[in-house]
Amino acid sequence: MIFTLVLACSNSFTQKVTNSNSKVQSTECRVVQHARGESCIPLNPKRIVTLDFNSFATVLALGIKPIATWVTTEIEDDFRYFQSKVDGIEILRSSSGQINLEKLVLLHPDLIIVISHPFFEGVYKYASQIAPTVVLPWIEHRGNWKQHIQDAAKVLERTEMATQIMNDYNRRVQEVKQLLVNKKRSLRISFAYVASGQLVITRKKSFAGGILDDIGLLNPIFEESRDKHLADLLISEELLPKIDSDILFVAPLRKGDRSIIKRLQQKPLWNKLKAVQQEQVYLVDFSVWRGLNILAAHEMLNDLSKYLVRTYA
Template sequence: MKRSVRRILSLVLLGTLVFLLISACTQHGSQTSTESESKQVATDCRVVKHARGEACIPLNPKRIVTLDFNSFAAALALDVEPIATWITTEIEDDFDYFNTQSREVEILRSPTGQPNLEKLVALSPDLIVTISHSAFEAVYQYLPSIAPTVILPWEEITGDWEQQTEELARILEKSDVLTQKMYDYHQRISELKQQLTQEQEIKTSFMFVATGQLVLARENSFAGAILKELDILNPLFEGSGDLDLTISEEVLPEVDSDVIFLASLQQGDRAVIDELRKDPLWSQLKAAEKDQVYIVDFSVWRGLNFFAAQRVLDDVSKYLLNTSET
């Protein structure tokens, strides 16, 4: 009887030992598998720094979604085509000058100024790109849980489109593409500048009407900087840190530019321009006397991106040299 009890106890102990050994081996195998998967994930992405921290982005992202027009433009300038982008703007314009740049991108509009997170999830992005802007503060915290997210500088660089594009080029390892494009761009400016200097000295300015107010673009604005680089910006608008200067109709005669490029923010502002051009003060402008006031596209001349910059040069060439660019 005692021998039977001992035998039973021995079998129980042996079974327990076998169970423990099997469990230990299973746990070790599971742990090894988890470690292997972690190492695999780590090799499938690379850590990059951005305006709000770091992110481990795919080595070759295929489903990039941009949450704003500026990031969208920067991506296209690098020959990277997102699958979708939000246009968070109140400008009544479809950005026609982008029609030839992308064909397969899904354009989503957001009247609230923020992307729809449910729609973003449904797009299944593998990389999200947006800018550092107060309008996106409410959604930043949710983005990394949807896909790796990089935030490009914007407000902290006062909308410097070249620097923003350089940052995206660094992140996507496209700096060589950008270097070549910017070289060609500045070469074009140099050639256009040389052509303009063969003419008589020209002083130009860019003005626009926004919500009924007349605004002068200064040297540090997008268009002002381009006109300055071409050496045709009216010196009156140089040397100020301000991007724009709101003026009244009474000071119009002080704007003695030979050429004025004029735009309207919204369709309602175009009517303001029509009334403005009927004002007797308008006829005192040198540009008006010479019939050298040219209506241009606001979304281009305030574009803050590579393609808009090229279109500004197109307009300058068209109106000042009577040549058309394709």
């Protein structure tokens, strides 16, 4: 995906940036190290703007409400875990892959947060002229959402809150485990999604796979196959019967991918899946099961609790 910055070449834009910077520089600040160097951020930032989806979710989970965030989709409609959480937050929508820097200047942010990802590679240079900008490591940790919470908490001085967040997550993991202990069930679960007309199965290094592994439910099938470092593995139709999970969760990447799932369900090989034979294939929300943030993690745990109770009540 090509990332383009919308830059204003007029003198007025330069003046706005200069004025915005002077306001920030005149306040006391503390130096924080980040993925692109260091920045001196306000001691108590009040006007935080996030420029990526997962930082937005993480900042919200840390109990801080940004004044704005930039997204490329309708988060209120497409992401149920943001329901009621975005009230009062300006959504800088863009379907073209562009950030309007002039609009960002007019928000007068005192801290901008973004992740280190090729998609945002060109952002830091310009964002840092508007306000102190922190680039949280992302590619360095291969998109580790748990580490992202810790990194954001250090910048925002919310480390105790981060510990509480992970304690709450671990408590919920144990609750789901207990559901199975009470039912004396030993299960293996897989999650696959459909993208570009193909079925992709997620493994331990993926978001959903990691959560299933935390609970002890992940089917280790395909974990020892080639490209061990990959979180996802493309599955051909011929390999479908090898998905011998008790339960299979499937998600379409886009609404149009539902037709691909329907076509798969008409294949003779599909009916050989253990989960199909046991009528334990469930369609789930891609934005949740591929969420890469703590809000999505809790929604996924909600799904697991719901379907496990429904299946083994």
